[in-house]
Amino acid sequence: MASVFTPKVVTANALFEGDVVYLAADGDWTRRLAEADLFTNEAAAALALLDAEARAHEVVGPYLADMTAGPQGPQPTHFREAFRTRGPSNYAHGKQETV
Amino acid sequence: MYAYTDFDHSFVRNRVAQFRAQVERRIDGSLTEDEFKPLRLMNGLYLQLHAYMLRVAIPYGTLNSAQMRQLAMIADRWDKGYGHFTTRQNIQFNWPLLGDVPDILDALADVEMHAIQTSGNTIRNVTADHFAGAAADEVADPRPVAELIRQWSTDHPEFQFLPRKFKVAVTGSPNDRAVTAAHDIGLRIVERNGAIGYQVLVGGGLGRTPMIGKVLADFLPQADLLPYLEAIVAVYNLLGRRDNKYKARIKITVHETGLEEIKRLVTAEFAARKPLFTGVDQAMLAAITAQFAPPAFDAGPATPVLAASAAYRAFVDTNVTAHRHPDYAIVTISLKAHGATPGDATADQMRVMADLAQSYAHDELRISHEQNVILPHVPRRHLPAIHAALSDAGLATANVGLISDIIACPGMDYCALATARSIPIAQEIATHFDALKLEHEIGPLKIKISGCINACGHHHVGHIGILGLDRAGVENYQITLGGDGTADAVIGERAGPGFGAHEVISAIERLVMAYLDLRTDTSETFLQTYRRTGLAPFKAALYPSEARSDAA
Known part of the structure; x- marks a missing residue:
C-alpha cells in the first residue's frame, strides 16, 4: 500500500536578501506562506522542485517543506517552518516586521 | 595593539576586491550556489534561517574604540542596529544583504578588521584569554602568539582544505579563561626555569563527541611553536577523516589513532619542518610582542571615596x-x-x-x-x-559569573543548523531568577545553552548545560550537570530525559533550590556542591516523581 503523501510547498531563501520565499501557483516567488502553492501530488511536487533548482539566480537551497492545508492556505507541520514564516523570537525582525 | 603592515592592508583589500567580484558573478548568474558557497564561507558569509549572516573576526578578542565604533556604524548602516558577540570572540551581523557585504568588508578593512577564515574548513579566528595583558595571574600576554598564529594560518596554502574546521585558543594564565581544553589545539603559556614555553593540548572539542584536550607536549620551547603547530596540522590534514563529517575533527583523529602514535608522527613531521623555519618567525614574534607592550599605567591622583549606591x-x-x-x-x-x-x-x-x-x-x-x-x-x-x-546605556547589570550571565548560541531563532531555540530559554531563566531576587544568594553559577548538538553554546562545560533538541517535532531540552571549562576542564554529565520548553525553567529552579539546600554554607559554590554530592540529589530534584516511585 502506498504511504499517504504529506502536502508540500517549495521553499528557499531569496538570493539577494536571504529572506524565506515560497513558490506560488503563478510560478513567482512569494514572501508569504499563505500565497504558496500547496502540492498534494508527489510527482508534481518533485517536478516543481526540479524547476526551482534550475532558478539558482533567484533563490538558494530550494527544498520541499511539509505543510497541511488550512483556512489561510498552507500551514507548517514543524516548528522550524513556523519560525521561517515569522522571523526570530527575540526581536520583531524578519517577516513579522511587515506581515 | 597590533597595527597592520602595508602587506596586511593590501592583503585584506585584495581579498575584499576578489570577493566583490565573486558576489557580482553570483548575482549575474555566472557562479552557481555550489560554486559560490565555499567562497562566501571563506569570507565569513553564511546563509541562515531568515537572512545572510556575516561573521567578523575580532582576533583574540581585542579591539580599540575606532574598531568598535565602526562595528556600530556597520550595524546601523547595513544591518538592524545591533550585533551579536559570539563564544569565539567574533561578532555576527544577522541581516546583511548579499550585495552589501563587499562594502561591509571594505568598511572593516578601513579599521584593520576582516571576516577571513571565520568559517570553512580552515584554521579559524584564534581566541585568547579576554583578560590578556591585564590579569594579575598572568605568565605572559597570549596575544602576540595568537597574532603570530593568525598571520601564519591566514591563507596558509597547505591548510585551506582541512578535513574540518580547526580552532586554536591561547591562555597566558594558569587560570584558564579561554577554555583551551575544548579546542583542537589549546596552548598554555608556561614558565620553566625562567624560560617561556607552551603546554600544547590537542584534540579537545565539544560538539556531538565532547572531548577534553590531551597534553601532546608539556613544555614546547617558544622558538619551536610554529613548526610544531604546522606538524600537528599536517599530520591531521593527512589522517583526518574526510569520509564522515561527524568524525572529521582532530579530536576523533587523536582518539582513533592514539595519543602516542600522534605524538610519534608529529615529532617526525616536526623534525622535517623545523629546519625550514629560519628564525623569521621569531623575529616577527618579537616585533609583534613589542606592539603589545602594556599601556603606560597612570593611577592618577587619589580621589575621595564617596558614599556609593x-x-x-x-x-x-x-x-x-x-x-x-x-x-x-x-x-x-x-x-x-x-x-x-x-x-x-x-x-x-x-x-x-x-x-x-x-x-x-x-x-x-x-x-x-x-x-x-x-x-x-x-x-x-x-x-x-x-x-x-x-x-x-543599560549596560550596568551586575551579574557577571552569576546565573543570568548565560552563554547562549543563536539557536533556531537564527541558525540554520539549530534543532531548537536557545535565546528564549536564556531570557526566561534570567528574568525568572531576577524576579525571585535570588541571583546573588545563589552565587557563581554558569549556565550554557546550545540549540543543537554542535555545542556552540558550550553546554558540555556549563555547571548547568542545556541542549535544545527536536524530539518528534517538539523543542526538547536536555540538562547536563557538573561541566567545567576552566583549567581542569570537565564534560558535564547528562542528568536524564529532556524537558519541554515550558518545563525547563521550573527544572532549573528545582536544581538551584536543591543546591541551596545541599550546600554546606554560602561559600560552597554550585559546582563544588555538585562535586561533593554527585548527581544523585540533583537528579532527584529534577525528576521528583521518579524519586517518589523509587521510594515506594
Missing part, C-alpha cells in the same frame, strides 16, 4: 576583577541584562563602550567567549564615572 557596590563586587596594577581594575560589561539576548549590543551601546574605552581605559576593549565586553585597563578612580555611563 548599592547598585554601584554590587557592580564593583560582581563585574570588577583585580588588575596586575594595584590602582587599576578590569571591568566586565555584561551583555546579559535580564531578559536581553545574551551577547547582543545595540549600535548605541557599542558607541558608549567605545567612548568609555577611549576616555578612561587606554582605548582598549575585549570580547570574552562568555559574550561580554571588557575594559581591561581601568584606573580605579574612574570606576564611578564608568558605572554611571554604563547605567545610562
